[in-house]
Amino acid sequence: MDVDEHAEELASALGVDKAEVRSDLENLLSYSVPIDEAKQSVRRKHGGDGGGGDATPTTKDVADVTPEDGNVTVTVRVLSVGQRSIQYQGEEQVIREGEFADETGTISYTAWEDFGFEPGDSITVGNAGVREWDGRPELNVGQSSTVAVETTPVETPYEVGGDSDLVDLRSGDRGRNVEVRVLESEERVIDGRDGETTIRSGVVADETGRLPFTDWKARSELREGHDFRFEDVYVREFRGVPQVNLSEFTTVTPLARDVEVDDEAPRMGIAEAVGSGGLFDVELVGNVLEVRDGSGLIERCPECGRVLQNGQCRSHGDVDGEDDMRVKAIVDDGTGTVTAVLDRDLTEELYGGTMEEAMTAARDAMDKEVVADEIRERIVGREYRVRGNLSVDDYGASVEASEFERASDDPGARATALLAEVRS
Numbered sequence: 186m187d188v189d190e191h192a193e194e195l196a197s198a199l200g201v202d203k204a205e206v207r208s209d210l211e212n213l214l215s216y217s218v219p220i221d222e223a224k225q226s227v228r229r230k231h232g233g234d235g236g237g238g239d240a241t242p243t244t245k246d247v248a249d250v251t252p253e254d255g256n257v258t259v260t261v262r263v264l265s266v267g268q269r270s271i272q273y274q275g276e277e278q279v280i281r282e283g284e285f286a287d288e289t290g291t292i293s294y295t296a297w298e299d300f301g302f303e304p305g306d307s308i309t310v311g312n313a314g315v316r317e318w319d320g321r322p323e324l325n326v327g328q329s330s331t332v333a334v335e336t337t338p339v340e341t342p343y344e345v346g347g348d349s350d351l352v353d354l355r356s357g358d359r360g361r362n363v364e365v366r367v368l369e370s371e372e373r374v375i376d377g378r379d380g381e382t383t384i385r386s387g388v389v390a391d392e393t394g395r396l397p398f399t400d401w402k403a404r405s406e407l408r409e410g411h412d413f414r415f416e417d418v419y420v421r422e423f424r425g426v427p428q429v430n431l432s433e434f435t436t437v438t439p440l441a442r443d444v445e446v447d448d449e450a451p452r453m454g455i456a457e458a459v460g461s462g463g464l465f466d467v468e469l470v471g472n473v474l475e476v477r478d479g480s481g482l483i484e485r486c487p488e489c490g491r492v493l494q495n496g497q498c499r500s501h502g503d504v505d506g507e508d509d510m511r512v513k514a515i516v517d518d519g520t521g522t523v524t525a526v527l528d529r530d531l532t533e534e535l536y537g538g539t540m541e542e543a544m545t546a547a548r549d550a551m552d553k554e555v556v557a558d559e560i561r562e563r564i565v566g567r568e569y570r571v572r573g574n575l576s577v578d579d580y581g582a583s584v585e586a587s588e589f590e591r592a593s594d595d596p597g598a599r600a601t602a603l604l605a606e607v608r609s
């Protein structure tokens with residue numbers, strides 16, 4: 186339901202002008218007021234009761250809750266409870282988030298006050314607001330809601346507690362627990378909301394996969410090669426891939442066992458990978474259709490790192506560019522295409538020479554393009570295995586390659602290897 190539909194519904198319930206309702210709503214939403222609170226406030230302004238709206242909340246099964254429900258009452262088991270502090274209308278506020286479930290399904294919630302429930306509790310939540318997030322309904326448990334403890338446990342097939350494998354985590358998850366090995370870890374200073382902030386970020390892995398993490402409290406014990414249980418993490422998308430976030434409320438406990446980590450990245454079809462919207466560390470195999478313009482020898486802006494076009498940076502104008510090498514190769518596996526972006530090291534490997542050698546070749550030919558042409562000659566029409574992080578934006582899908590190699594099951598590669606053997 187968009188603002189216009191909410192305005193329509195409200196205006197007809199209150200018998201007032203829709204344009205006026207819509208402008209009131211938009212004003213409140215621009216201050217990040219959740220839609221159901223905004224609607225209540227508009228109702229009050231126009232003489233509606235403001236409490237539950239045009240109807241008393243109905244009692245529903247979780248699976249039947251839809252974003253069209255204004256307010257509902259549900260009887261549920263608490264699966265997980267995560268805490269997070271957010272900026273709300275200019276003030277810091279601690280909220281609780283996680284999942285509820287009954288026999289029919291699960292639903293995410295945000296509680297704006299501490300109602301005191303814990304994972305495993307069975308409760309009836311009265312007058313919870315319903316909002317839509319990422320196409321799914323969510324419950325908003327606020328001032329006008331009630332929470333009552335049920336003495337009979339609510340039966341549910343879903344696991345209580347929030348323990349998760351990395352492969353199952355998705356952006357938007359919260360109140361999750363994971364057991365991981367820290368593979369990479371680095372302290373960094375960033376320019377955050379409250380000025381300079383020290384954070385720790387890197388990569389964690391478990392038996393099922395690996396994901397980037399950020400610890401907003403920069404805990405120094407999160408060193409490479411150590412195994413931990415993290416309780417109460419949340420997942421957000423960062424640079425197109427899901428990221429595990431540790432907050433001040435996350436507890437970190439060293440593990441007595443070793444976490445088995447797999448060095449291989451999961452291999453996927455390109456269409457399936459692109460359809461996921463973003464993946465950390467995936468392996469794709471396909472034919473190189475084309476080496477795009479802007480490959481080979483390039484120049485970057487010394488200030489922002491953007492690739493210069495005719496000596497010009499899009500942001501900084503005429504600058505003294507820094508030399509670099511890269512390849513942007515279009516890879517196709519029959520199900521879809523991605524652009525593989527290779528850094529200087531991988532590009533030098535493909536070219537078969539250093540950047541200095543490439544620059545000498547360009548000077549001799551009086552044409553920079555000879556380097557890109559040489560790379561084209563080598564890779565177009567051949568099958569490659571590319572590994573890296575995949576992200577999808579308005580310009581399409583791209584993989585920031587960490588590995589780019591001839592596919593080993595490629596007959597052409599086998600022939601070349603055989604020839605080389607015969608010749609030596």
Ligand SMILES: [Zn+2]
Nearest residue numbers: 486489498501
């Ligand atoms: Zn620049």
